[in-house]
Amino acid sequence: MNKTYDFDVIYLGGGHGSFDGAGPLAASGKKVAVIESGLWGGTCPNRGCNAKITLDEPIPLLREVDRMSDILNGQLKINWPNLIAHKQAVIESLPKKIYQGLEAAGVKLIHGYGQLQDGHTVEVDDQKYTAEKIVIATGLRPNRLSVPGSELAHDSNDFMKLKELPARIAIIGSGYISLEFATIANAVGSEVTVFMHHDMALRAFYQPFVKQVLQDLEKRGVSFIKNAAVQSFATAANGVTVNYGNDQSKTVDWILDATGRIPNVEDLGLDVAGVQYTKRGITVDGYLRTNIDSIYAAGDVIDKIQPKLTPTATFESYYLYQLFSGQTSQPISYPAIPSTVYTSPRIAKVGLIPSNVEQNTEDWKLVHNKIADDWYRQIDQQSLGESILVFDQQHHLVGATEFSEQAEDAINTLLPAVVFHYNQDQMWQLAHIFPSISASAWHKIR
Numbered sequence: 152m153n154k155t156y157d158f159d160v161i162y163l164g165g166g167h168g169s170f171d172g173a174g175p176l177a178a179s180g181k182k183v184a185v186i187e188s189g190l191w192g193g194t195c196p197n198r199g200c201n202a203k204i205t206l207d208e209p210i211p212l213l214r215e216v217d218r219m220s221d222i223l224n225g226q227l228k229i230n231w232p233n234l235i236a237h238k239q240a241v242i243e244s245l246p247k248k249i250y251q252g253l254e255a256a257g258v259k260l261i262h263g264y265g266q267l268q269d270g271h272t273v274e275v276d277d278q279k280y281t282a283e284k285i286v287i288a289t290g291l292r293p294n295r296l297s298v299p300g301s302e303l304a305h306d307s308n309d310f311m312k313l314k315e316l317p318a319r320i321a322i323i324g325s326g327y328i329s330l331e332f333a334t335i336a337n338a339v340g341s342e343v344t345v346f347m348h349h350d351m352a353l354r355a356f357y358q359p360f361v362k363q364v365l366q367d368l369e370k371r372g373v374s375f376i377k378n379a380a381v382q383s384f385a386t387a388a389n390g391v392t393v394n395y396g397n398d399q400s401k402t403v404d405w406i407l408d409a410t411g412r413i414p415n416v417e418d419l420g421l422d423v424a425g426v427q428y429t430k431r432g433i434t435v436d437g438y439l440r441t442n443i444d445s446i447y448a449a450g451d452v453i454d455k456i457q458p459k460l461t462p463t464a465t466f467e468s469y470y471l472y473q474l475f476s477g478q479t480s481q482p483i484s485y486p487a488i489p490s491t492v493y494t495s496p497r498i499a500k501v502g503l504i505p506s507n508v509e510q511n512t513e514d515w516k517l518v519h520n521k522i523a524d525d526w527y528r529q530i531d532q533q534s535l536g537e538s539i540l541v542f543d544q545q546h547h548l549v550g551a552t553e554f555s556e557q558a559e560d561a562i563n564t565l566l567p568a569v570v571f572h573y574n575q576d577q578m579w580q581l582a583h584i585f586p587s588i589s590a591s592a593w594h595k596i597r
C-alpha cells in the first residue's frame with residue numbers, strides 16, 4: 152500500500168455494489184474499509200430482493216394449489232401478520248452475516264455516514280479516513296411524487312413492515328415494485344388499484360407477455376387505471392384519496408408510491424471533491440472511474456444503461472476487485488444481465504427479446520413455445536405462459552424471454568448459452584437432470 156494513506160480502498164456504502172468485491176480485495180492483501188450508515192448489506196437483503204421474495208413465497212404456492220384443486224382439496228389463506236414475521240425472521244440475521252464475512256476477510260467496517268472531503272479523504276463523524284482509491288456505492292432511494300399530499304403516501308420499505316394489510320391499496324406507477332407488490336397484496340386479499348403513468352407497464356419487457364400478466368391480475372381483481380395523471384393525495388373521512396385525471400378520485404386505506412428510485416448523490420461531498428453526476432447518478436467511464444482519477448463508483452448509484460439490479464451491482468463490484476488487484480486492466484465488459492419480475496406468473500428475460508429484433512427477421516430466428524404444450528408444466532397443470540427464444544443465423548441463442556410460474560429458473564438455466572455463445576455441439580455437451588426445469592428449457596434450444 153502507498154504509505155501516505157490509511158487504506159488502499161475505501162467503499163462508501165455497504166450493499167452488493169461494495170461488499171461482493173471488498174471482501175475478495177481485502178482477502179487478496181489490500182487494506183480495505185467499508186463505510187455504511189444503515190444496515191450492512193444495503194437494500195437487497197434488508198428491504199429489497201430477499202425481503203420481497205419471502206413475502207412472495209406463498210403466492211405461487213397458492214396458485215399451484217388452486218390449479219390442482221381437483222387433487223389438493225381445501226381452501227388455503229395467507230396469514231399476513233405471520234408472513235411479515237416470517238420475512239423478518241429470514242432477513243434478521245443477514246446484516247450480521249455480511250458484517251462477519253467482511254470482517255473475516257480483513258475488511259475494516261466503519262458504521263456512520265461518510266462524506267468526501269477530497270479525492271482521497273472521507274469523513275465520518277469528524278473522523279477522517281484516507282485511501283488511494285474511493286468507491287462510491289451509495290445506491291438509490293424511493294422517489295416521492297411531487298404532488299400535494301405526497302407525505303400521505305408510503306414506499307416499498309413501509310409496505311414490507313405493515314403489521315396488518317390495508318383493505319384498499321392504491322399503487323402509483325406500473326414498474327417492478329408496483330406489479331410485484333400488487334400481486335402480493337391482491338393474493339392476501341386487498342382491493343388493489345394501480346395508477347399507471349401511461350398505458351404501458353414494465354416497458355423494458357416484451358409487451359405481449361406483460362399484457363397477459365396484467366390481464367391475469369385483472370381477472371384476480373386488480374384494477375388498472377391507464378394514463379391516470381395523479382394530481383394529489385388528501386385525507387378523507389374513511390381513508391385517503393387519490394385525485395387523478397379530470398376531477399376523478401379514488402378513496403383507499405393506504406397509498407404506495409412506486410414511481411421509481413433515485414440516486415443517493417446528495418450530501419456526499421461530490422461537489423466538494425469535484426465528482427460529476429446527473430440526476431440519474433454518478434458519471435463513470437469504462438473502468439467505472441469518475442472524472443476524478445482516484446474515485447470510482449459501483450452499483451445502482453451509477454448513471455448507466457445496464458439494469459439497476461443486484462446481479463449488475465455484484466458484477467461491477469467484482470470487476471473493481473479484479474481491476475484493483477491487477478487481475479485486469481481492461482474496461483468492464485458486461486454480460487447479458489437477466490431480470491425477472493416476480494409476479495405470478497413471473498416475466499423473465501435475458502439478452503435480446505423479440506421487441507429488439509423483430510424489425511430484422513432475416514438475421515434472427517424466433518422460436519415461440521406455449522407452456523401448455525410442455526408436458527413438464529402439466530404436472531402442476533399450468534396453462535398460462537409462453538416463451539420466445541431468439542437465435543442468430545448460426546443458431547446461437549442470443550436471448551430468451553418467458554412468462555410462466557418458473558420463468559426465472561427457465562431463463563437462469565439458459566444463461567450460459569447466451570453469455571458464452573454456445574454452438575450446437577457445446578449445447579449437447581450438457582446432460583441435464585431429467586425431469587427438471589433445465590431439461591424442459593434446454594430441450595427447446597438444442
Ligand SMILES: Cc1cc2nc3c(=O)[nH]c(=O)nc-3n(C[C@H](O)[C@H](O)[C@H](O)COP(=O)(O)OP(=O)(O)OC[C@H]3O[C@@H](n4cnc5c(N)ncnc54)[C@H](O)[C@@H]3O)c2cc1C
Binds near residue numbers: 164168200307328451
Ligand atoms: C423493493 C425492492 C425489491 C428489489 N428486488 C430485486 C430483485 O428481486 N432482484 C434484483 O436483482 N434486484 C432487486 N432490487 C434492486 C436491488 O436491491 C439493488 O439493485 C441493489 O441492492 C443495489 O445494490 P447497491 O450496493 O448498489 O445499493 P444499496 O444496496 O442500496 O446500498 C447502498 C448503501 O449505501 C449506504 N449509504 C448511502 N449513503 C451513504 C453514506 N454517505 N455513507 C455511508 N453509507 C451510505 C446505504 O445505507 C445503503 O446501505 C430490489 C429493490 C427494491 C427496492
Ligand SMILES: NC(=O)c1ccc[n+]([C@@H]2O[C@H](COP(=O)([O-])OP(=O)(O)OC[C@H]3O[C@@H](n4cnc5c(N)ncnc54)[C@H](O)[C@@H]3O)[C@@H](O)[C@H]2O)c1
Binds near residue numbers: 323458
Ligand atoms: N424483481 C426485481 O429485480 C426488482 C424488483 C423491485 C425493484 N427492482 C429495482 O428497483 C427499481 C425501482 O423499482 P420501481 O418499480 O420503483 O421503478 P420502475 O422504474 O420499475 O417503475 C417506476 C414506475 O413509475 C411510473 N412513474 C414514473 N413517474 C410517474 C408519475 N409521475 N406518475 C405515475 N407513475 C409514474 C413509471 O411509468 C413506472 O411504471 C427498479 O427499476 C429495479 O431496478 C427490481
